[in-house]
Amino acid sequence: MLTCALAIFFFVMALIFAALYRPPNPSVCGRNESGTRVWIWGLGVGFPLVTLAALTAYGLFIGERLLPREAPDLVTVQAQARQWAWTFRYGEDRAIATDGVLHIPAGRPVNVEITSTDVIHSFWVPRLAGKLDAIPGHVNVLRIEAALPGTYGGQSAEFSGRGYREHVFTVEAHDAASWATFLAEGTQ
Amino acid sequence: MTLPSPASQPRGKALRLHLALARIWASDQRIRGWFTSSNNNDIGSLFLIVATSFFVIGGILAMLIRAQLATPDSAFMEPQVYNQIFTMHGTVMMFLFAIPFFEAMSMLLLPGMLGTRDMAFPRLGAYGLWVYIFGGSAVIIAMLMGLAPDGGWFMYPPLSSAAFSPGIGADVWLLGITSIEVSAIATAIEVIVTVLRYRAAGMSLSRMPIFAWYILVVSVMILTAFPPMILGSLLLEVERALNWPFFQVENGGDPLLWQHLFWLFGHPEVYIIFLPAAGMIATILPVMARTNLLGYGWVVAAAVSLAVLSFGLWVHHMFTTGIPHMGLAFFSAASTLVAVPTSVMIFSWIGTLWKGRARMGLPMLWIMGFFATFVIGGLTGVMLAVVPFNWQVHDTHFVVAHLHYVLIGGYVFPMIAAIYYFMPLLTGRTRFFKLGEVAFWLVVPSFHITFLSVHMAGLLGQRRRTWTYDADQGWTALNLVASIASFVMAIGFALTILDVAVNAFVAVRGRRNPWGAGTLEWAGAIPSPAYGFASIPIVQGRYPLHDDPDLALHIARGEGYLGDASRIRRETLIVSTARGEPLQVVVLPGNSVLPFLLAVVTSTSFLAPLFDAYIVAGLALVAVVALALVWAWGLGGRVDEGHVDAGHGAMLPLASECRDPPGWWGSVFLLLADGVHFGSLLFGYAFLWTVAPNWPPHSYLQPQLWAVIVALTGALALTAGPRLAVRAIAKGGTAWPAITLGIVGSLALAIAAASVMLDRPGPARHAYDATLWLLAGHVGLHTILSAIMLCYLAARVAAGYASPARIGEAGIVKLWADFTVATGLVALAAAWLPGAFA
Numbered sequence A: 001m002l003t004c005a006l007a008i009f010f011f012v013m014a015l016i017f018a019a020l021y022r023p024p025n026p027s028v029c030g031r032n033e034s035g036t037r038v039w040i041w042g043l044g045v046g047f048p049l050v051t052l053a054a055l056t057a058y059g060l061f062i063g064e065r066l067l068p069r070e071a072p073d074l075v076t077v078q079a080q081a082r083q084w085a086w087t088f089r090y091g092e093d094r095a096i097a098t099d100g101v102l103h104i105p106a107g108r109p110v111n112v113e114i115t116s117t118d119v120i121h122s123f124w125v126p127r128l129a130g131k132l133d134a135i136p137g138h139v140n141v142l143r144i145e146a147a148l149p150g151t152y153g154g155q156s157a158e159f160s161g162r163g164y165r166e167h168v169f170t171v172e173a174h175d176a177a178s179w180a181t182f183l184a185e186g187t188q
Numbered sequence B: 001m002t003l004p005s006p007a008s009q010p011r012g013k014a015l016r017l018h019l020a021l022a023r024i025w026a027s028d029q030r031i032r033g034w035f036t037s038s039n040n041n042d043i044g045s046l047f048l049i050v051a052t053s054f055f056v057i058g059g060i061l062a063m064l065i066r067a068q069l070a071t072p073d074s075a076f077m078e079p080q081v082y083n084q085i086f087t088m089h090g091t092v093m094m095f096l097f098a099i100p101f102f103e104a105m106s107m108l109l110l111p112g113m114l115g116t117r118d119m120a121f122p123r124l125g126a127y128g129l130w131v132y133i134f135g136g137s138a139v140i141i142a143m144l145m146g147l148a149p150d151g152g153w154f155m156y157p158p159l160s161s162a163a164f165s166p167g168i169g170a171d172v173w174l175l176g177i178t179s180i181e182v183s184a185i186a187t188a189i190e191v192i193v194t195v196l197r198y199r200a201a202g203m204s205l206s207r208m209p210i211f212a213w214y215i216l217v218v219s220v221m222i223l224t225a226f227p228p229m230i231l232g233s234l235l236l237e238v239e240r241a242l243n244w245p246f247f248q249v250e251n252g253g254d255p256l257l258w259q260h261l262f263w264l265f266g267h268p269e270v271y272i273i274f275l276p277a278a279g280m281i282a283t284i285l286p287v288m289a290r291t292n293l294l295g296y297g298w299v300v301a302a303a304v305s306l307a308v309l310s311f312g313l314w315v316h317h318m319f320t321t322g323i324p325h326m327g328l329a330f331f332s333a334a335s336t337l338v339a340v341p342t343s344v345m346i347f348s349w350i351g352t353l354w355k356g357r358a359r360m361g362l363p364m365l366w367i368m369g370f371f372a373t374f375v376i377g378g379l380t381g382v383m384l385a386v387v388p389f390n391w392q393v394h395d396t397h398f399v400v401a402h403l404h405y406v407l408i409g410g411y412v413f414p415m416i417a418a419i420y421y422f423m424p425l426l427t428g429r430t431r432f433f434k435l436g437e438v439a440f441w442l443v444v445p446s447f448h449i450t451f452l453s454v455h456m457a458g459l460l461g462q463r464r465r466t467w468t469y470d471a472d473q474g475w476t477a478l479n480l481v482a483s484i485a486s487f488v489m490a491i492g493f494a495l496t497i498l499d500v501a502v503n504a505f506v507a508v509r510g511r512r513n514p515w516g517a518g519t520l521e522w523a524g525a526i527p528s529p530a531y532g533f534a535s536i537p538i539v540q541g542r543y544p545l546h547d548d549p550d551l552a553l554h555i556a557r558g559e560g561y562l563g564d565a566s567r568i569r570r571e572t573l574i575v576s577t578a579r580g581e582p583l584q585v586v587v588l589p590g591n592s593v594l595p596f597l598l599a600v601v602t603s604t605s606f607l608a609p610l611f612d613a614y615i616v617a618g619l620a621l622v623a624v625v626a627l628a629l630v631w632a633w634g635l636g637g638r639v640d641e642g643h644v645d646a647g648h649g650a651m652l653p654l655a656s657e658c659r660d661p662p663g664w665w666g667s668v669f670l671l672l673a674d675g676v677h678f679g680s681l682l683f684g685y686a687f688l689w690t691v692a693p694n695w696p697p698h699s700y701l702q703p704q705l706w707a708v709i710v711a712l713t714g715a716l717a718l719t720a721g722p723r724l725a726v727r728a729i730a731k732g733g734t735a736w737p738a739i740t741l742g743i744v745g746s747l748a749l750a751i752a753a754a755s756v757m758l759d760r761p762g763p764a765r766h767a768y769d770a771t772l773w774l775l776a777g778h779v780g781l782h783t784i785l786s787a788i789m790l791c792y793l794a795a796r797v798a799a800g801y802a803s804p805a806r807i808g809e810a811g812i813v814k815l816w817a818d819f820t821v822a823t824g825l826v827a828l829a830a831a832w833l834p835g836a837f838a
């Protein structure tokens, strides 16, 4: 995407410079007709339409992959934000709770049900997925999946007042064994 | 032109005409003249100076931000202070600088471009200026007292609700900004009526200067984009003050409602800011390239479609709020689509350059700065419209950088170009000191260094609105570079302002039309006198000065329309909207302190609630009505003048003796804004009903038969009364029985509205009740307005201000009454129907 953008930028700038520093044009008038065809239709309308169609298709294609879909081994957790902390809940009856650390199994799709108890926050783990807002009264579902066990940084991404900068959390992705231990210890 | 040749005219005619007109149009030369003048030159200059001062204030705040971010773990500011600073920076730049600045430019330039003598409603313009000055100063003073809002410039509740933002910071924002929006709406109405009705003879729509098209589109956008925001501010302010739970989930509110209302305004706002700048480019660039704009019609079409599209796109600011997937795909595709009209404009300009022979010069240099910057801003914008990417950088400094590329590159740079381009016209001087070039080369490169670094920091994950960062996060170098470059940029901007100021006051006198432009603003004397044109030009093409190089002379000698000052009053021409044929002669009001006084009481009514001075606010509101009536009473006349000589053998009626005087047109557009406001309220009602949790409410309002009957009869009477009154006046008959019928009708409607409130006491219980109160409040307010107007009309008739010819005022009252009936019935139906069917 960046290369495309750079290419377009240099193309436009080159056109402008060519227009400025080119030998004087003898026939100034009478060229409006062909001018309109080239500049307005060709470059003004045609050019962005083609580029945008490609870009949108690409975006939708990627977006499709990020959608929460039915999966047999799906895990659902709840993320509840408040000024300036995160509480995560697990299990059928949400009996297990952790503060500030979200535990998930690695290699399995996880649905995070995001909500807030006070103001609007946003759940964002840059290396796992895009962000989704935590809104009081609403539950938004975000699909994440950590390929490998490990620790991932997460943060709120919607301004929430004084403690906004420190409103962060971590994600612990467990392998199958330690995920089982986590659930077992939690339910005790 | 078919005018007598210059040689056959007696010498000295131009001078005599100039002296006569100058006396008629002069503003008071004493200090108090600043408070009583309504001339577009005075108002525009004051507007421009004040807007520039706010740019300086916003810039100082920006420097404070960059100073704080220059080093990691900075102890320069605490988070509480930082939050106030960036909120105020965004607010000041968007509301107190960007919009007023282009309004100022259009007040200064439009009458000249259109070939008329002043704006359509000079006093309304003065009123808008003063409301803006008072509202803006109040916001700044509050900041200096440490009472600034700190929730970010989009003020999302619940963060901005009373529970999480106690204190008056948020109230300052809501009330101050709303008063500025009221002022913007006033100016927009003035601009629209000016463009549609006040033009040179023969200037059809397709012969209008391109800037007039742009500013027309922008003004209509203001009328449709600001009302949702005003409604949002009203809801939030009422929630904060009276606890009506519009945004509180527990009681049937929903914070997402604010986001919809805000972005219904906020997205078009970006184009409201960009389009005037684009209009300036489309004006300046062809002249600097010694040619005409390529594809004039296409550029107009592009501006219109950009405006239309921009209203469908607000949701793209809410991609992360959990919008359904189909919605995301739609809005994502639609958002990228705005690139098409934008690119039509850009390539039309490049094609124009290609067609002509460009010369450099300072205005052109800044336009080049615009191209280099805005194209990048547009490209990053398209990137942001792609959903997966948006999810990654939303709310990081990438967005901050994008927004500044668009706002500074797409707005500030072209406006500086415009200032330099129009300086000879506004000040009568050509540039003498050449500080401007130095300033340019300081600003543009350092701008790119600053915001390219900010882009990078955003991609690396630096979140916007965080007051500092740690040394080990890897953003230290980027931020330091950005800060240093931003200080250089600030110096550059300061030099630019200095350069303009110095050259405005001490540079050498310049000659007329130094750039060789073809449009009318360059056909008057330099600097533009208060009366604008000695006579109203007659045009036959898009570039009248190219068609007739002697046009300026003809105008000065009074060879256009109204080139005769013998009636000793401020007259100008009204033309037919589409074809520009002379239709009416309008008499503009003279100097008056009323606009200033009205602004004082309006601002008092807005600002007094900040200090819980509700009684003062109420009294101020009464004063607003009283002063408005005094204002209106002073207009119009008691005798029919019949047709007057407009020159060229044309005998035209006075506007005050026509069925559609400017006031009627102004009312139509004010009611458009009012209607959008009402529509937003219905939208909010439907939104809460369908989306908010904790709906439906426990019980519904049950319509009562008597109230329904009263409402329907009232509506009937309020529809019939004004109609019969107009007919009676037109026939010279007695109007008061019909007017009384109308008053009774409006009171009946008001009673029906009151019954809604009485049936549901306790608007603080549930968002449903609160919304019912607002619907009823809408009806109540408009019925009271209608009743006041009808009483006023009766008094006018009694005092002899109405006649079969002078019937315009009655028509205006009828318009308001019709609006009251239509929206009143819809509002009551919306309140009653759910209960009737539940």
Ligand code: HEM
Pocket (backbone or CB within 6 Å): B059, B062, B063, B065, B066, B086, B087, B089, B090, B091, B093, B094, B098, B151, B152, B153, B154, B400, B403, B404, B407, B408, B412, B463, B464, B465, B466, B486, B489, B490
């Ligand atoms: C003079 C150079 C300017 C500099 C160095 C600058 C710098 C900044 C920075 C660093 C921020 C981000 C603060 C944060 O999120 O932590 C910001 C925010 C913002 N700026 Fe500027 N700015 C400048 C001019 C402008 C202009 C001319 C406009 C508008 C016409 C503008 C509009 C905004 C807005 C709307 C925000 C968002 C505020 C918010 O997040 O609530 N800025 N600016």
Ligand SMILES: [Cu+2]
Pocket (backbone or CB within 6 Å): B266, B267, B270, B313, B314, B316, B317
């Ligand atoms: Cu937008």
